[in-house]
Structures are given as C-alpha cells and as structure tokens.
Amino acid sequence: MQNKFLKAMKKRYACKEFDIEKKISKEDFDFILEAGRLSPSSFGFEPWQFLVITNPEKKLEVTEHSWGGRDRAVGASHFMVVITRKNDMKNDSEYLNTFMKDVQKLPEEVVELKTKHFGDFQREDFKLFESDRALADWASKQSYIALGNMLTAAAYIGINSCPIEGFNKEKTNKVLAKKFGVDIEKFDIAYMAAFGYEKRPQEFPKTRRPIEDVVKYF
Template sequence: MDKLTQAFNFRHACKVFDEAKKISAQDIDYILEAGRTSPSSFGMEPWHFVVTTNDSLKEKLKTACYNQQQVTTCSHFIVVLYRKSTQFTMQSEYLRQTVQRSLPTDGASFDLDAACQYFINYCNNGLSHGVSVDNWSEMQCYIPCANMMTAAAYRQIDSCAIGGFQADKLLAELAKASPQINEHNFGIALCLAFGYRKNPQSTQFRWSKEEITTYL
C-alpha cells in the first residue's frame, strides 16, 4: 500500500486527542502549506486560516462549538474563514491584488478594472441558480480543508473536521482576539482540530467504488 493510500486509511474523525502530545512547528507548517497551495476557482483563494494553541481561547471557542471536546484536547485548532462578497467588489483591495498578480508583467498593457469586472460578472451571472458569492466562497474552502487533513494523516497526525458551531459566537470570539477578523468580511466555513489520538481508531464505513461510481 502506497503512503498516500495509507494516509487515507489512517485518517478518521478523532474525537479525543492526547493533550500531552503537541504538533511540532515543522509539522503544522507542513499542514498549513497543504492548505495554502490548494486550488481554487479563478485562483481567488477565498480563505483565511486562524490557528490557535491558546488554551484560554480554545475554551471560549469550545462553547461556540457546542462543547465538543476535540476543541480543547487537540494540539492545534484551526478555524477556516471564507471571504464574503464584500471582498469581491471593484473597490476591494483583496480582489484587485489577487487579480493583478496574474496579469502580464512584461510591459504588455492590461486593464485591471476590466479583469476584476470579468470576475464580478462571473459571480453575478455564472454561478449556479441560487448560489451566492458567499456560498461559492465557503464551498471553495472545503478544498484546503481536505488537503490539510490528508497532509496531517501523511505525517501520522490525527484530525477532526467540525461543522457544528454557532458561527456568530465563534466569529465574535475570534474578533476579540484579532480585530481584522469581522463578520463584515468573513464567515466560517469549517473548523479543524489537529493532534494525536488518545483512543484506538474507530471503524471506518465507506461504500464500495461500485456503489458510488457510474461510468458512462
């Protein structure tokens, strides 16, 4: 079995972490790099990773996560934020900087406003019916989340994706710790707990490839 397949089999939703075991700086950087280099639609990378090992803050975040023990027993807790539509307007510095970096730098003329407008038009007209820019941004964040959990498993580090939380309370606690994080520009896509398992791995249940795959 190759190492990547081993990682997929190693990973499970770890509910209780060994609080005495901490992830090294090198390993958490490896995990974050997997998130940073993840693909995104239009290369917009509409995510921001908030990482904490602070026990006091984790206690507060735990309350907003319905008191799930993964939050406080894990080594590193990462809240994955998605950028809201406010960061994808013509006046948005984030949009303009993101678009500008992909434009020619060899002296060729380009229109930054036109390039930004192209993306805005896509958001207004190209998304599936009923999907908002916020929905699109949030869904993009699941790509780095999956990659970070796989990268962790590759290094024999456990993880748990947490989708059960009170977003307003969670965001309010983060805003107290860092004013740049606010509900005007950010929403919460998912929370990820990383650490080392305390108990044996639970049994994984998966449908077979034949049951979930159709070749046409």
C-alpha cells in the first residue's frame, strides 16, 4: 500500500501536454473530486467551489488570460477552476452561521462558542481582518490542500495533471463573472488544474532537494 502511494507521488509530474483524444471516465473523475471534497480545511469551513469544464469552447474562454494554462486546457479531458469564498469566511457571516448548523450539525450553543473562538483566531492570531485581501488569501490557502489531494489521487489511478497559477487573476475573475455566472463579490479564483492523459511520457527526471535539507529534527 505504502509502495503504491509513493510510486504515485514519484510518478506525478506537471504534465504540459495532454492527449485530446483520451477522456477520463466518470468513475475516475468522481474519485478525484472525492479526494478534493474530503480534504481538511481550517475549522472545517471548506471555502472552496470546484468548477469543472469539459466543453472545448468554455475551456478556451476560461483560459483567455492564462499564459500557463491555455495549452494544458486544450488537451485536458477535465479542466478545473477552483474559486474560494471571500467575506463569507468572516467568523460572524450569515454563510458560516448556516454552514455550522446545516453542514456541521452543531447545536446553537456550540455555534455561538465556535463563532467567538474563530473570530479571536482570525482577528488576533492570524490578523485576517487587516484587509479584505488577507481574509481572501487565507481562504484561498485552504483550497491548495484540496489541490494536492486531487493531484495525488489522480496519479494514484494513472491520470496525469497540471496545477496552474499562470493566469491574470483580475481578468480571469471578470471572465468567470461574465461567462460562468460566478458572483465575484463573494468569490475569488484560487487556481486552475488540468486532468487527462499525457500525450507523451515525461522527459525530465524529477528534481527535489535531499531529505536532509528539507527536514530538521529537534
């Protein structure tokens, strides 16, 4: 089991060109999505939404301002854009209040305590109320855990992928609002990710720092 997991980690790479003829089955893509959905997030508030794009025209629209994603999107079987909540992630928002009750199934008194504790954390510990940007970036950070899990899950079942930050955020948010019905008052784009099958095997060996440089024991 450990072997299979590490083998997938070693095999995964940022695929630059996908085979446009090969499509991921629904069962396999559902598996990848489940790895994202089950990912952890701070206080369990899941600030993400996954937009999955398979329509060729829509893939071009969403990558209009993406220098690092356009070519990947064209060949990818499934192209994903992950957006994250902004001010809704403030401790006392209506959204989080409903989330705690309906999704987390917390009783009223626990919701009250959690709202306060979460507020202290946001204000004092992480200084998230210093700017709208700080809060939005913190929410976006959570969604990268889902990204890592989805990339690894894909590799585990032999599917190639590429994470993408090579795009203009402001312009892409505008496209998302105009052509994908995203409420950009509430959401901000975090990243894109392409999933599919490689057109040709990876040419370059994986490079990483040695473990002694990465880890310090105390």
